[in-house]
Amino acid sequence: MGRLTIGPAIMLLSFLTQEWRLLRDGRRKRRSSWAWHGLGVACVLFWIVVLCEMPLWLYFLSFAYLGAALSRLRSYAEHRYADHHEERTAIVENSYLFGLLFLHNNLHVLHHRRYYLSG
Incomplete structure (x- = not known):
């Protein structure tokens, strides 16, 4: 809260x-x-x-x-807790309420993939 x-x-x-x-x-x-x-x-x-x-x-x-x-x-x-940085990104799937909040996409995962692959 x-x-x-x-x-x-x-x-x-x-x-x-x-x-x-x-x-x-x-x-x-x-x-x-x-x-x-x-x-x-x-x-x-x-x-x-x-x-x-x-x-x-x-x-x-x-x-x-x-x-x-x-x-x-x-x-x-x-985001979620994980020992390795590349495992900290969560994917929100199949949720009517949160699907709208996330615009029914998971571009956040791609954002983190690009960051970790380039860095």
Whole structure:
């Protein structure tokens, strides 16, 4: 339950802390990326708050935070404990609920195969 409730907050805070350090160290490409991201966020928030008249807190909780929680759930389901790295990727098969979350594919396995074969 913690992965779904406080996991997104921890993930977001650690990501923003890491990005802040990179920005502070003068990474120009990061600044450009964040500027473009900020422009995109402003457009989405204008659409959500002004045109759709949805409160910002509702958008944050029901879309942004819930989406991050689902990504934490997906990450949990796609990994398992194993002694060898190449055995740590799990495949979710034949599940209506999780099949939708995983978009009925197992590209995560291919991602790990490529990583371990190249490294």
